[in-house]
Amino acid sequence: MKVGILGGTGPQGRGLTRRFAAAGHEVVIGSRSTTRAAEVAAGYAEVGHVVGGTNAEAADADLVVVTVPYEGHAELLTGLREELAGKIVVDCVNPLGFDGQGPYALPVEAGSAAQEAQQLLPDSTVVAAFHHVSAVHLDDPAVTRIEGDVLVLGEDREAVATVCELATAIPGARGVYAGRLRLAGQVEAFTANLIAINRRYKAHAGLTITDLPPAAAPTAS
Numbered sequence: 499m500k501v502g503i504l505g506g507t508g509p510q511g512r513g514l515t516r517r518f519a520a521a522g523h524e525v526v527i528g529s530r531s532t533t534r535a536a537e538v539a540a541g542y543a544e545v546g547h548v549v550g551g552t553n554a555e556a557a558d559a560d561l562v563v564v565t566v567p568y569e570g571h572a573e574l575l576t577g578l579r580e581e582l583a584g585k586i587v588v589d590c591v592n593p594l595g596f597d598g599q600g601p602y603a604l605p606v607e608a609g610s611a612a613q614e615a616q617q618l619l620p621d622s623t624v625v626a627a628f629h630h631v632s633a634v635h636l637d638d639p640a641v642t643r644i645e646g647d648v649l650v651l652g653e654d655r656e657a658v659a660t661v662c663e664l665a666t667a668i669p670g671a672r673g674v675y676a677g678r679l680r681l682a683g684q685v686e687a688f689t690a691n692l693i694a695i696n697r698r699y700k701a702h703a704g705l706t707i708t709d710l711p712p713a714a715a716p717t718a719s
């Protein structure tokens with residue numbers, strides 16, 4: 499599959515690039531700067547087929563992942579509405595704030611960043627996923643297995659199954675259907691808990707769902 503990553507030059511985009519490229523996908527790292535995108539892409543030449551480009555060029559893929567900060571989310575997606583029409587758009591944006599007490603979830607009028615994305619992209623199929631996977635682990639070649647579950651939320655079973663497969667192709671990871679998009683708010687917000695855990699225990703914590711039958715993933719049924 500050709501996977502585009504919007505804002506792919508940041509830690510989360512780079513980490514997913516490494517894992518998707520290693521799984522055999524062609525990856526297009528999107529950026530507001532083609533120079534930056536090309537430089538970052540060059541760093542993955544030995545991992546697989548990775549190129550850099552504009553965010554619009556990254557949007558011209560089979561499946562597109564959004565890895566920009568929440569502040570830039572709505573503006574970026576609004577500007578790429580046409581390019582993203584008919585595509586699966588995987589949103590892993592966590593709307594979070596930080597103050598003296600640590601991380602906290604920002605209120606989102608649409609309910610979640612993923613629901614906001616679906617409102618802004620009526621002709622795309624938005625799936626929420628990869629919120630809880632550590633960018634540090636993803637982009638560390640010494641970490642050979644990304645142990646944990648990737649919660650995958652969406653309305654369209656086929657799209658959810660595709661994203662579950664994308665996650666499960668990462669050694670150690672497993673894509674698990676976790677409900678419809680209206681449940682994405684608490685999934686995004688839970689990242690604040692994980693960051694608090696990471697700060698206390700100096701970890702890169704993830705999430706594992708217990709008691710699933712071995713064949714639970716990657717289908718959405």
Ligand SMILES: NC(=O)c1ccc[n+]([C@@H]2O[C@H](COP(=O)([O-])OP(=O)(O)OC[C@H]3O[C@@H](n4cnc5c(N)ncnc54)[C@H](OP(=O)(O)O)[C@@H]3O)[C@@H](O)[C@H]2O)c1
Nearest residue numbers: 505507508509510529530565566567568570591592629633
């Ligand atoms: N870091 C993690 O461990 C992690 C894990 C799970 C989910 N996430 C989520 O993934 C997203 C990206 O995280 P990150 O740590 O990689 O973020 P980041 O480094 O702050 O941003 C990623 C990239 O987004 C682009 N960008 C920044 N501001 C933008 C704006 N206003 N408009 C358009 N593009 C903008 C930048 O690329 P250019 O300057 O090259 O355009 C930047 O390199 C966040 O929403 C985060 O909640 C992160």
